[in-house]
Amino acid sequence: MTGTGQKKPAFTAERLVKTFDVSAPWLSRVIERKPRQLLQAVNDISFTVPAGGCLSIVGESGCGKSTVARLVTGLHRPSGGELRFAPGRNGAPLSVQMIFQDPYASLNPRWRVKNIVAEPLREMKLLKTSVEITERVEELLETVGLSASDGEKYPHEFSGGQRQRISIARALASEPEFLVCDEPTSALDVSVQAQVLNLMRKLQDELGLTYLFISHDMSVVRHMSDRIAVMYLGRIVEEGDTEELFANPRHPYTRLLLQTIPNVQQPNRDRVVGGGEVPSPLKPPSGCTFHPRCPVAIGRCSAEVPEVRTLSGGTRVACHLVEEQVAHAAR
């Protein structure tokens, strides 16, 4: 599933903004004379997800990647910008479903698995008779590698990986064409993670699904995606084809991320670790938000916000230095 440059977009986000009001309660604000406090969780980001492909959003905690997932699925209303879904199978906009991170929290412990999986069918009135619903549920459970008889059990009877399979079955119940997966394997052990990732790849090939994949794990992202967008403090700092991004990371933050992942194959035991941590999104630094941690920051970086520029290879980068290098090379 590589080389999707020509594929038409299944989903487009344009200048998406999400601001949360995290002010203290009204009375405290009045007494302490504090202003309202706003948190820019997602700050002017644009991206497209290719039809039948997989775009991954990576970044550290607090960078806004989960907020993007929730905006796309409509669990949050955007404060600005546009979300556009391409027409799906029957002309109506693409249908979306979501897989959540924690399979221990996303399944109702009091419901039998068959009812959990059937809920979207009943709720959206997709099938009429209970016979049809039972058949469909059994088929779904088998699709995700469980047996039809597992429908009678409760979630606590399953292991983490099996529960994640149940939540995938539930997400597939309404036959969506677009799945938003928010860290679907980060609560799982590696051997089980491999099972779930393999299943997701298989389903993508068989059902022609489009994925928006949210993760903090670069190796998982590399395995799953065609394109990767790297987020830092609410902005996309770099977006490009998976192979290109790994072979030739342009943004200093992408390079930092790639350097600091512990590598099992070639461990780097004497690494020199760059200092610094992600600043609070409540008080983001001026200019390029990465400049206090950036090893190659120049004067402009603390003053101007870098624009996202598209390079020749299709990679989009928001960095003054890269911009200047490109301008220099063109001269």
Next chain:
Amino acid sequence: MGETMDQPILEVRNLTVEFPGRHGTVAALSDVSLDIRAGEILGVVGESGAGKSMTGLAIQGLLERPGHISGGEIWLEKRRIDTLDDYEMEKIRGRKIGAIFQDPLTSLNPLFTVGAQLGETIRQHLNMSKSQAKARAIELLGEVGIPSPDERVNHYPHQFSGGMRQRVVIALALAAAPKLVIADEPTTALDVSIQAQIISLLRRLCKEKRTAVMLVTHDMGVIAEAADRVAVMYAGRLIEVGPVNQVLHASSHPYTRGLMASIPALAARVERLNQIDGSMPRLDAIPDGCAFNPRCKSVGPRCIREQPELMPAGDGASACWLNAGGTA
């Protein structure tokens, strides 16, 4: 590991931990033996429920009732500690054994300044005056890489970021210069760039202070970068132990090999990840013979009948009948 090396700081011999329950007794740990030398990091890996944290808790005497040590011995600096009473153990924890837990926010008291918490630990174990303890606290914060420690010592935990908090927890664990530090998933709650900082800090402190470190984690990447030797656990047993390169890249146990193969590679992309089918058995339903046999690709008749013990394999040991010579 040659015989010429100095005596291990920690020796665990055939440790068995049991939890009696309504439906019979469950063995959370069976026959676990390991040792750690001064200045050495032993990585303990395994899936959740494999018993890696349990091993750390048992060594510290922190097992929750009704769990108890039902067999085996734990020796710390040639002193047997598993038979000590609570009062004696309390003197050992902090003084001889330092602990670093996963979540730095829950291991610090939000109501006291970092300095007060460090000072308390220092004065509890070392004979120091208040001002001496404060000076030592500042020194410790500096050692773990916290900028302007003389100011930060008066701050509360919430004024620190996640990575800085974990540094404070490490300072707290090292406050009384313990011989052994048990770090239970010290980087799991942190971001990758911060994780790298904490790993290199742990490595530096371990080598400088000649502390024995037991690093419990599920992350093979962390093990590859931090540990000197690795112990792999599965269903409450130690199934393989050896030098980090051997265990990770030339393992003689099918489980370790499968685990390594199931990690998505950073270098190249494969169409399909190698997966180990099934999941780890529950502790009350461990199959006969080798606990891994239902998931093992090279299973033989002997694996279903007999429990393999750790057998020498290369520079380490592995509990698999494939290493017993001949076939399984």
